Amino acid sequence: MAQFDVYINPQAGSRQFVPYLVDIQSALIDQLTTRLVVPLSRIGSGAEKLPRRLTPLFEIDGETLALLPHLTAPVQMRLLKKPVMTLLSRADELTAALDAVVSGV
Numbered sequence: 001m002a003q004f005d006v007y008i009n010p011q012a013g014s015r016q017f018v019p020y021l022v023d024i025q026s027a028l029i030d031q032l033t034t035r036l037v038v039p040l041s042r043i044g045s046g047a048e049k050l051p052r053r054l055t056p057l058f059e060i061d062g063e064t065l066a067l068l069p070h071l072t073a074p075v076q077m078r079l080l081k082k083p084v085m086t087l088l089s090r091a092d093e094l095t096a097a098l099d100a101v102v103s104g105v
Contacts, residue, residue: 005083
């Protein structure tokens with residue numbers, strides 16, 4: 001598993017609104033059985049009001065999704081199957097969104 005890989009949300013009940021999860025966990029703690037993930041959510045009306053630094057937008061399979069770093073949570077590694085893509089090229093935006101949650105900057 002690699003940091004910034006994107007996985008299909010393993011929770012069927014929330015997949016309609018949150019189709020994907022981004023693995024943000026550092027490889028330094030790969031020995032854990034969980035991965036820290038951030039939801040990528042479908043956005044509806046009012047999306048223009050979301051603060052872009054906190055909730056950057058990503059396009060996956062032709063759909064625009066918003067990162068929701070304030071909902072970061074651990075997920076059992078065994079539930080995350082094959083990654084569908086990586087967001088490594090946008091690591092700076094992902095990290096900045098997490099910084100905005102933690103430190104407000």
